[in-house]
Amino acid sequence: MNTSAAFLFALATLVLLAPAKAQPKSQVLPLYPPGHPTLQGQNEKEILTPPNPKPGQYFNIKNVHNPIIEVFLPPQEKATGTMIIVAPGGGHRELGWPNEGTQIAKWLNERGVAAAVLKYRLAFTPGYKYTVEGEALQDTQRAFRLVRANAKAWGVDTKRVGILGFSAGGALAALVHMRNDTGKPDATDPIERESCYPNFVALVYAGWAPMEFKIPAGAGPAFLTSAGLDDAFHAKQTVEYYNLLFDAKVPAELHIYGHGGHGGAISERKGIPFGTWQVRFQEWLADLGYLKVGAP
Template identity: 40%
Template sequence: MKISRKEALMKNTTHTETFLVWPAGVPGGISQGRTEQETIFPPLHIPTPTRLIRNVVEPTLQAYLPDPSRANGTAVVVCPGGCFSFLSIEVEGEEVARWLNERGVAAFVLKYRLAPTPERDEDFMAQFMHIVHDVAGMQAQAPVGISDGQQALKLVRQRASEWGVDPERIGVLGFSAGGAIALAAATQYTAESRPAFAAPIYGPVWQELKVPQDAPPLFIALADDDPSIADGNMPLYNAWKASGHPVELHIYAKGGHGFGMTKQGLPSDRWIEQFADWLVSQGFLE
């Protein structure tokens, strides 16, 4: 099902506001011939069908604001995963945002630019296994998503007063491909885009590990039965620890890849509660 640009930007009862990440225009212009669309994906690694967003050409942020009586000034830019070709918008986006809202945290779900996929759902499904194993394709698309993530942090900081957000308490949380965006945000930033904290969740570690002198606190979570991800995150933890910056690592015995907010009756189910505990320990959740 396609959605128009107008629908993508309109206010509604769930999202406080949806706004453009690049209000002055997307760098390089908007790719023509594609329209953002939604696909209902059948159960694979999660037990129920889920909504995916595809063919994003104009990145947006969906703002979820907590009840003012609960708001604590902390905000999180949430980056769903999807191989830089789609977005797992429910279990790695909207559900995360609502959970954070209940704890007084403002959340901003990022739809970053994606590699093109076939318009017809049937054709997309036929290519799915190729997409999820095409590491070279993901790495080629990653810089665009990373740029959108950096700009999203900058924009939330610029507009922080509108949402009752403390500009010094804006962090980033990302899953899988979104985890790569979160990690890049934690290592490649300006004063305007630096996150106060970062949390890559089962994110790939493709970049050379250079920890900045003023690197933000880092929270890492993944499952041991997701070996390609686990192998890269141990050096990430060690590099952060060696630099003297706060870091916490959770490797769950089971959970697989892409668990997000899905409850599977596995150790990974509690990652977000442990993330909240970590935010408390770092002074971002009261």
């Protein structure tokens, strides 16, 4: 190969690699191996709305039967050792994948935080008997276990693993927060031996059906936020959860905004709370020491 050809080959290689630097690479890991007893409808296809989303277009995912995490790792020079499981919302009927999932993961990566976007089974899937406190919670717990099982390979500190849940995903964050499950040491599956205890949780406009709340001793700190008058249902539930944490002496930070509707994540300014909650969240993570290397 002559010099010019070698240069062109090298340049082409750089061009191919450039997008990977600008946009974080991701890897998809199934939560369970094929044929696992918990899986149903494994051969059914997921449903996207709209069916063929264009690049950059928001879409929702329904009919989830093969739960996964999509893992985004920050550049090595930025990595803090902290990892957050991101649980999108959608009323347990669908998942807002980019705006409450992958977009959040990339935002976290920019701050040195690894992210695993959770695609969990949906309780209101027609023809299936999935439940919030059954399969959806099981998937959330499994995501924690899978993250900790891979922590060394991903440069993650197992004592710095939290969850950020939106709307229905916030309900799952609250449930895993209350379970305080440190693993099953006698499990034949080594993944199940890992802890699914969240070192910290963040609930963004979270909502849930009536259920029993009991905050365990030693529960991790929490960040809670919601719009106020324009999203009264979720605001009230957010305040109720804060009060439970306060009574249990669990450190918690609460932000209720005066206006702003339900939804929006960090991109839609019509949603809560006009694109500022993530600034408060970043400050909270920094206050706890999760945005620098080393345990808080």
